[in-house]
Amino acid sequence: xxxxxxxxxxxxxxxxxxGAEAGGESAAHDASDAxxxxxxxxxxxxxxxxxxxxxxxxxxAIFNSYGLDVQVxxxxxxxxxxxxxxxxxxxxxPSSEISAAHLVDVHGGAVxxxxxxxxSPLAVATGDAVLSVLEQNGIAERRDGVWYLDMAxxxxxVANGRRWTDLAGSDAYPSSRNVMITTTDVRSSNSALMYxxxxxxxxxxxxxITSEDAARQQATDSLARLFLDQGYSQSSSSxxxxxxxxxGPMNQPLTLIYESQYLEAQMNEPSRVTSSMRICYPAPTxxxxxxxxxxxxxGQKVQDVLENDPDMARVIARHGFRVNGANSAAFSExxxxxxxxxxxxxxxFIDAAQAPSYxxxxxxxxxxxxLY
Amino acid sequence: MTAVVAHSRSxxxxxxxxxxxxxxxxxALPACSRDEVAEPAPxxxxxxxxxxPDPSSDPEADPDVxxxxxxVLAGSExxxxxxxxxxxxxxLGITVELTYQGTLDGTETVMAGEGDFDAxxxxxxxxxxxFDEKSALVSEEASIMRTPVxxxxxxxxxxxxxxxxxxxTWAEVVDAAASGEFAYGMSSPVSSNSGFSALVELATxxxxxxxxxxxxxxDVVASDLTRFAQGQALxxxxxxxLMEAYDKDSSAVDGVFNYESLILQDPDLxxxxxxxxxxxxxxxxxxxxxxxxxxxxxxxxxxxxxxRDDVQQRIAEETFRRTDATTPDDERMVFEIPFxxxxxxxxxxxxxxxxxxxxxxxxxxxxxxSGSMGGARLDALKAALLSLTETGxxxxxxxxTFQPREMIRFVExxxxxxxxxxxxxxxxxxxxxxxxxxNGLSALGGTALYGTLxxxxxxxxxxxxxxxxxxxxxxxxxENTDAPGIDGFAQWYEANEAVQGIPVYAILFGEASAxxxxxxxxxxGGRVFDAGDGDLTAAFKEIRGYL
Numbered sequence: 001x002x003x004x005x006x007x008x009x010x011x012x013x014x015x016x017x018x019g020a021e022a023g024g025e026s027a028a029h030d031a032s033d034a035x036x037x038x039x040x041x042x043x044x045x046x047x048x049x050x051x052x053x054x055x056x057x058x059x060x061a062i063f064n065s066y067g068l069d070v071q072v073x074x075x076x077x078x079x080x081x082x083x084x085x086x087x088x089x090x091x092x093x094p095s096s097e098i099s100a101a102h103l104v105d106v107h108g109g110a111v112x113x114x115x116x117x118x119x120s121p122l123a124v125a126t127g128d129a130v131l132s133v134l135e136q137n138g139i140a141e142r143r144d145g146v147w148y149l150d151m152a153x154x155x156x157x158v159a160n161g162r163r164w165t166d167l168a169g170s171d172a173y174p175s176s177r178n179v180m181i182t183t184t185d186v187r188s189s190n191s192a193l194m195y196x197x198x199x200x201x202x203x204x205x206x207x208x209i210t211s212e213d214a215a216r217q218q219a220t221d222s223l224a225r226l227f228l229d230q231g232y233s234q235s236s237s238s239x240x241x242x243x244x245x246x247x248g249p250m251n252q253p254l255t256l257i258y259e260s261q262y263l264e265a266q267m268n269e270p271s272r273v274t275s276s277m278r279i280c281y282p283a284p285t286x287x288x289x290x291x292x293x294x295x296x297x298x299g300q301k302v303q304d305v306l307e308n309d310p311d312m313a314r315v316i317a318r319h320g321f322r323v324n325g326a327n328s329a330a331f332s333e334x335x336x337x338x339x340x341x342x343x344x345x346x347x348x349f350i351d352a353a354q355a356p357s358y359x360x361x362x363x364x365x366x367x368x369x370x371l372y
Numbered sequence: 373m374t375a376v377v378a379h380s381r382s383x384x385x386x387x388x389x390x391x392x393x394x395x396x397x398x399x400a401l402p403a404c405s406r407d408e409v410a411e412p413a414p415x416x417x418x419x420x421x422x423x424x425p426d427p428s429s430d431p432e433a434d435p436d437v438x439x440x441x442x443x444v445l446a447g448s449e450x451x452x453x454x455x456x457x458x459x460x461x462x463x464l465g466i467t468v469e470l471t472y473q474g475t476l477d478g479t480e481t482v483m484a485g486e487g488d489f490d491a492x493x494x495x496x497x498x499x500x501x502x503f504d505e506k507s508a509l510v511s512e513e514a515s516i517m518r519t520p521v522x523x524x525x526x527x528x529x530x531x532x533x534x535x536x537x538x539x540x541t542w543a544e545v546v547d548a549a550a551s552g553e554f555a556y557g558m559s560s561p562v563s564s565n566s567g568f569s570a571l572v573e574l575a576t577x578x579x580x581x582x583x584x585x586x587x588x589x590x591d592v593v594a595s596d597l598t599r600f601a602q603g604q605a606l607x608x609x610x611x612x613x614l615m616e617a618y619d620k621d622s623s624a625v626d627g628v629f630n631y632e633s634l635i636l637q638d639p640d641l642x643x644x645x646x647x648x649x650x651x652x653x654x655x656x657x658x659x660x661x662x663x664x665x666x667x668x669x670x671x672x673x674x675x676x677x678x679x680r681d682d683v684q685q686r687i688a689e690e691t692f693r694r695t696d697a698t699t700p701d702d703e704r705m706v707f708e709i710p711f712x713x714x715x716x717x718x719x720x721x722x723x724x725x726x727x728x729x730x731x732x733x734x735x736x737x738x739x740x741x742s743g744s745m746g747g748a749r750l751d752a753l754k755a756a757l758l759s760l761t762e763t764g765x766x767x768x769x770x771x772x773t774f775q776p777r778e779m780i781r782f783v784e785x786x787x788x789x790x791x792x793x794x795x796x797x798x799x800x801x802x803x804x805x806x807x808x809x810x811n812g813l814s815a816l817g818g819t820a821l822y823g824t825l826x827x828x829x830x831x832x833x834x835x836x837x838x839x840x841x842x843x844x845x846x847x848x849x850x851e852n853t854d855a856p857g858i859d860g861f862a863q864w865y866e867a868n869e870a871v872q873g874i875p876v877y878a879i880l881f882g883e884a885s886a887x888x889x890x891x892x893x894x895x896x897g898g899r900v901f902d903a904g905d906g907d908l909t910a911a912f913k914e915i916r917g918y919l
Contacts, residue, residue, distance in 0.1 A: 161581075161582065161583075163582045173705075174647070174705075175648075175649070175705075175707045176541075176577070176580070176582055176647070176648050176649075176707075177582045177583075177648075177649065177707060177709075177710070178581075178582035178583055180583075185501075188507070228584075228713060229583040229584060229710075230583075230584065230710055230713075231583070231584025231585075231710030231711045231712055231713045232498045232501055232502075232584070232710065232711035232712070232713055233713075235501075235513070236513075239515065242515060242696075243515075243518070243652075243654065245696070246518055246694050246695065246696065246698065246699075246700065247518065247652060247694070247700055247706065247708070248699075248700025248706075249700075250700070250705045250706060250707065251652075251700065251706045251707060251708045252708055271699065272696065272699065274699050274700065372713060372714065
């Protein structure tokens with residue numbers, strides 16, 4: 001452990017140098033002020049989809065300007081609650097309310113406070129040819145330039161084992177595979193758990209399942225298929241997304257992602273998002289809330305910077321996340337500056353699904369796991 | 373709308389375009405994040421600092437990782453990455469020590485907790501994911517590059533079959549193979565990931581459920597698989613050697629199943645992607661758990677290096693694989709076939725292939741039991757041969773044993789032929805006859821290598837047929853002591869049409885002549901397997917993929 005700490009300090013110092021150059025002008029607090037003072041090392045455990053945000057030199061420079069040297073390790077959100085020694089870190093940041101609830105329930109005594117500085121809706125990365133087929137079959141719809149996937153219609157197609165070639169107009173996408181969203185492995189990944197929650201809500205008549213018996217029944221009857229029929233699935237949310245980017249929507253027609261992944265690529269690696277790729281929102285949608293759980297005062301400082309610093313809000317938005325609170329305009333500003341279209345504006349998500357309690361979710365997961 | 377599949381050199385153009393694009397759009401990026409394996413088994417050993425500096429700004433060797441050795445169990449597919457790995461080692465100051473093993477076999481080694489490796493680098497972890505042990509044994513994985521397993525068809529044949537204009541369905545590929553219109557080469561699904569992927573692609577598409585194949589589907593597709601197997605005219609234990617064998621003599625086949633990256637490097641082959649889809653190898657560099665902080669840091673540095681923009685660009689240009697530097701060709705419809713999610717399905721499919729479906733092997737084993745073979749050498753030979761009879765073995769090892777329908781002939785020799793034994797494995801797969809014969813071998817006499825080989829080839833030629841795969845395995849620990857020599861043998865071979873085309877797979881062991889064995893392999897279209905380090909069992913298992 002000592003060795004790796006030394007490594008991180010060196011790494012942090014290099015990153016600080018870059019950050020001061022890259023972000024010096026725009027950072028609210030002059031990063032050079034912080035150079036001389038002693039930085040407090042703050043340890044956090046975060047979901048992997050926030051790794052690029054926390055390692056962004058500008059984000060580090062902003063933390064430095066508050067006297068913080070934030071060092072993070074990544075972990076699956078759902079696994080954080082059971083992670084040995086989690087309460088000894090300064091903060092944890094899982095990627096969903098349900099994982100945060102799990103964490104707070106297990107470590108309630110050690111938790112000083114929780115905040116929700118930013119969030120990202122679940123989305124589907126797809127392509128124009130695929131959407132045109134889905135639209136003709138009443139499964140997708142375009143409103144105000146934004147694509148939506150009708151979850152009830154989609155889940156109905158899955159339940160009936162419909163293939164792309166069964167759909168009207170499938171000449172545009174003549175795949176003999178069944179209509180199925182590609183996700184990560186639900187046994188290990190938060191995004192797949194969100195998709196499970198969303199599907200459960202829709203299949204239950206737009207209501208949250210509250211009893212464990214009902215959860216078991218639904219998992220066996222309809223939810224398991226959403227994962228088992230995919231065959232092999234990757235373990236981390238960057239897996240299917242990277243495959244989508246490199247193989248395209250023809251190869252992988254419907255890929256479950258966080259909206260932030262699509263946005264981050266469009267803003268930072270525009271050449272990878274081709275002209276035929278599209279983002280589509282499930283309707284109803286479900287949000288991945290990035291919760292920050294503080295176990296120490298230093299952790300609370302991190303909460304404060306993430307929640308209130310306007311420059312940090314801009315960096316957060318540049319990584320594709322939607323900002324909560326006073327700086328919430330940062331998201332549409334960044335999207336506007338980048339000239340991006342096809343994104344649902346804040347406040348247009350009328351219909352949002354609720355996730356079940358983590359106990360109920362756990363029953364669903366265990367039921368599905370037993371069927372593998 | 374018709375799927376356009378004919379495609380070979382246009383990929384170079386795409387790579388060039390991507391290069392221009394990457395230069396124009398050189399935007400500062402946050403460091404590539406590695407895929408954290410988010411298994412619900414917290415393990416401090418897999419913690420990774422996320423605050424890595426951008427490595428491109430630090431041309432000096434990173435002091436954190438310098439001097440660290442990464443021991444990697446890899447598929448032979450990544451041999452074309454060696455120049456890039458050499459540069460990575462020089463820049464990072466680390467040593468990458470590669471050991472090669474087939475994907476299925478190697479995956480089983482690691483999942484059994486065997487071998488002292490820090491990481492794996494197979495073309496795919498799909499098979500690994502089917503093991504319950506994976507979550508505890510694997511710490512992190514990061515996909516480095518991608519290439520699908522496709523069909524490469526000779527340009528003129530593709531035109532005659534119409535596959536250059538309109539891609540066939542897998543059912544049409546099966547029909548063409550069964551009718552004799554399409555003869556192909558494919559590597560062994562048990563030994564090689566490309567052959568395995570091709571088999572899964574085919575079986576899943578034929579099952580027609582639109583979802584991942586299940587064990588119950590395996591029985592349903594068996595008859596179609598058997599029809600498909602009738603078209604196989606070239607086999608191999610690895611994807612690399614399949615291309616070498618094809619390049620040397622492509623007369624017997626119309627095309628090969630192999631990685632797109634290899635097909636694209638042969639201008640005479642047209643890439644054909646069946647309409648129902650293919651399976652893509654994604655080459656995850658995989659860190660095993662509990663290997664210590666230095667190893668983890670070295671792994672992290674290597675992944676960051678390989679995923680750096682300029683290196684991704686270089687991989688695309690030099691190896692013809694798809695990377696972050698290439699964009700998907702939107703005009704082409706390449707559907708992805710789902711990979712089965714249960715290990716029983718994979719085993720059932722492989723078992724059906726070797727025992728019932730594929731053309732049975734017709735093998736002549738020419739075994740040297742001359743005086744020099746006495747003692748430990750003979751014991752090693754017996755152990756190696758007996759490993760092919762262990763029917764109770766676990767996993768793919770069981771699939772490498774002699775299979776029902778196979779014909780095995782032993783020609784034991786020294787100064788002359790000492791014994792001969794013919795065995796046909798029955799439907800029950802009983803191999804007791806083989807083991808009792810092997811156990812009875814004893815060492816005595818000289819080494820009449822080529823004279824015996826002439827006899828072995830003649831024997832093989834007698835039973836060679838379109839519906840079997842005929843070959844000779846030559847095992848000798850010493851140099852030839854009797855007439856004829858290699859030149860005399862070569863003359864005889866050239867004059868003897870009946871034995872031509874039967875590959876001789878020679879095992880290099882003891883004092884055997886590397887030069888002469890190499891010449892023999894070249895002459896007959898076979899291959900030399902080096903058992904110089906004494907692991908005869910591994911050599912025989914490897915050869916089994918070619919028979």
